[in-house]
Amino acid sequence: MPLLQVIIASTRPGRQGPAIAEWIAQRARDHGGFEVEVVDLKQVDLPNYDEAQHPASGVYEHEHTKAWAASVARADAYLFVIPEYNHFMPAALVNAFTFVNREWAYKPAGIVSYGGVSAGLRAAVTTKEALVALKVVPLVEAVSLPFFTQFIDDDGAVVPNEIMQQSSTVMLNELVRWEAALRSLRADS
Numbered sequence: 001m002p003l004l005q006v007i008i009a010s011t012r013p014g015r016q017g018p019a020i021a022e023w024i025a026q027r028a029r030d031h032g033g034f035e036v037e038v039v040d041l042k043q044v045d046l047p048n049y050d051e052a053q054h055p056a057s058g059v060y061e062h063e064h065t066k067a068w069a070a071s072v073a074r075a076d077a078y079l080f081v082i083p084e085y086n087h088f089m090p091a092a093l094v095n096a097f098t099f100v101n102r103e104w105a106y107k108p109a110g111i112v113s114y115g116g117v118s119a120g121l122r123a124a125v126t127t128k129e130a131l132v133a134l135k136v137v138p139l140v141e142a143v144s145l146p147f148f149t150q151f152i153d154d155d156g157a158v159v160p161n162e163i164m165q166q167s168s169t170v171m172l173n174e175l176v177r178w179e180a181a182l183r184s185l186r187a188d189s
């Protein structure tokens, strides 16, 4: 079964990202199209980009880069869980994108964004621009959480509404289709 990585983009103390990631990871497991792995950028703990060679060379000096490259390469599809910081994606995600290059290529990505009135959509748009440069195919179908704290209960668990349930199913169905369609490109490269 193909591997889907749910990547948590927020790293600050007190962050809400893991709760949202756990919800969408469980949706993906229940969906059944993928083996699911949660990747937490806080635990990955990359320093600011510190490689001498262009990442497209695949020449990595540092152990943290080699470990991150192996993690990114392992996945067949991605699902990014993204808050909006100053109308942009979190710096930790930009940094994680920068470290490696070919390992991302020819895989589809869904986005779960969250924020205030914007539902994190500006962060999602900036993320899509970055993904295209890495030859990742960002999906149109997405899950967008406006005023997202309304969906988190007193125990810190996500309580989804009908729109979240439906949009996540549509996004996961599309991820399955794109993952299969892009396999031949991955095999050729």
Ligand SMILES: Cc1cc2nc3c(=O)[nH]c(=O)nc-3n(C[C@H](O)[C@H](O)[C@H](O)COP(=O)(O)O)c2cc1C
Pocket (backbone or CB within 6 Å): 010, 011, 012, 014, 015, 016, 017, 018, 083, 084, 085, 086, 087, 088, 114, 115, 116, 117, 118, 119, 120
């Ligand atoms: C540095 C910073 C900038 C933020 N900028 C935005 C923003 O531009 N738009 C928005 O909707 N929410 C913004 N927020 C509020 C976040 O949506 C909210 O804090 C959310 O919990 C962040 O996700 P996290 O808890 O996983 O870090 C910002 C929060 C922080 C800490």
